[in-house]
Amino acid sequence: MSPTPHTRGTPAWVVPSAVGVVALALIAFIAWSAAGGTDGASAPADAAATTAADATPAPSGEGQDGDPTDVEEPVAVSFADAERRDPHDLLAIGPVDAPVVLVVFSDYQCPFCAKWSNDTLPVMMDYVDDGDLRIEWRDVNVYGRDSERAARAAYAAALQGQFWEYHHELYLDGKKRSPGDLTEDALVSLAEQLSLDVPRFRADMQDEATAAEIMRNQELGLGLGAFSTPSFVMGGEPMVGAQPTELFVDAFERALAEATS
Secondary structure, eight states, rough: OOOOOOOSOOEEEOOOOGGHHHHHHHHHHHHHHHOOOOOTTTHHHHHHHHHHHHSSOOOOOOOTTSSSOOOOOOOOOOOOOOOOOOOOOOTTTTTTTSSEEEEEEETTTTTHHHHHHHHHHHHHHHHHHTTSEEEEEOOOOOHHHHHHHHHHHHHHHHTOHHHHHHHHHHHHOOOOOOGGGGGGHHOOOOOOTTTOOOHHHHHHOOOOOHHHHHHHHHHHHHHHHHSSEEEEETTTEEESSOOOOHHHHHHHHHHHHHHHH
């Protein structure tokens, strides 16, 4: 198939950063897990710590006279905000006006993401073909620079209309690639194997606009508390982990029934 933020406030489960980024990641993870369980989710503690601190604003405290200054109040999360429905989204597939949107928060070094892409994504693509589902892919890159480099490569492939083909190769046979296979040279070699325009691919991969888009997607996920991968929003409801395919089918059918009732 070919593919057709700064956050406005702090999610309700986020605590002030003084408590510690480890507690922040744990709270966010528990909040997601309540909806979908934790089996098949991957959340490296060190990566969560480095990204959570940047994603969470600290309260400003009190002024010198003892009066509170501009402390930002937590706001309730609306997971429906994860949906963009942008007709120009290069990392999305399915009708913009599909009844249900599945937003996937992933990482190219996450073994459970690879498993989900191999086992469940093809089934969800059937609903895309029926016009009932739109899938929007968002890389959160919790594993660091190799993940971010792979995400930029996938986006460079998307600029040539081959995001899903390149994505499939990054998760070939349901397995993640080794760090040695995620170097710039290895990623460019993969583009060559897919008959992409290699000079253009290399330039797009290094382009600031590509980096900005990858960061925008990452901030979306972290702003919602998606510190473990894979995490999902299906019809506005969160799910965590590479759960059995039938659970995603059930969740889709419930969301479809609600959207069309």
